[in-house]
Amino acid sequence: QSALTQPASVSGSPGQSITISCTGTSSDVGSYNLVSWYQQHPGKAPKLMIYEVSKRPSGVSNRFSGSKSGNTASLTISGLQAEDEADYYCCSYAGSSTFWVFGGGTKLTVL
């Protein structure tokens, strides 16, 4: 069982927007603004899409955005494209003993 809770799957049509939630606790998501999101295509390494809750690394499309409220973080993808179909994982810093905790992953299907 993963430390952070994500929906197993979400889907949307091209051009639509979807949101993936990531629920943690007051010991991780709720305590630190160090939530990140990763995109993983089959057989590939994870790619950082969002860091520090809502910041995008250089080169990541502005269709990807992040937010946080209390113990829940969210990733929103607007203007869905076929290449967005992938697994998405959230990650939060959880203190020096537990360090980083991940969500179980959400499979995004573009219909």
Added chain:
Amino acid sequence: QVQLVESGGGLVKPGGSLRLSCAASGFTFSDYYMSWIRQAPGKGLEWVSYISSSGSTIYYADSVKGRFTISRDNAKNSLYLQMNSLRAEDTAVYYCARDYQDTPGYWGQGTLVTVSS
């Protein structure tokens, strides 16, 4: 550009040992903390271990504490993971990752470790 290349994975029997390596290039290795993160087949990501830029600070996940040892050689731009007393549940792709703004930002392609008799 940042490049991380893992090696050393393979098939090992339960109770056996394996040493993973991660060769880094494209950045000043000694400036960054590094981590190992694993992914069991068809499963999610699990943080395994962290080492500071100098190697003076180290953390482990409870699942590997006492069995795995992380280390680095800044002169060789390399990160290591010594894995002892391996169990079936350690079967996974092991990724090395470099820090980017306090999160695992750059990942290698991974190396597969299979623990089976």
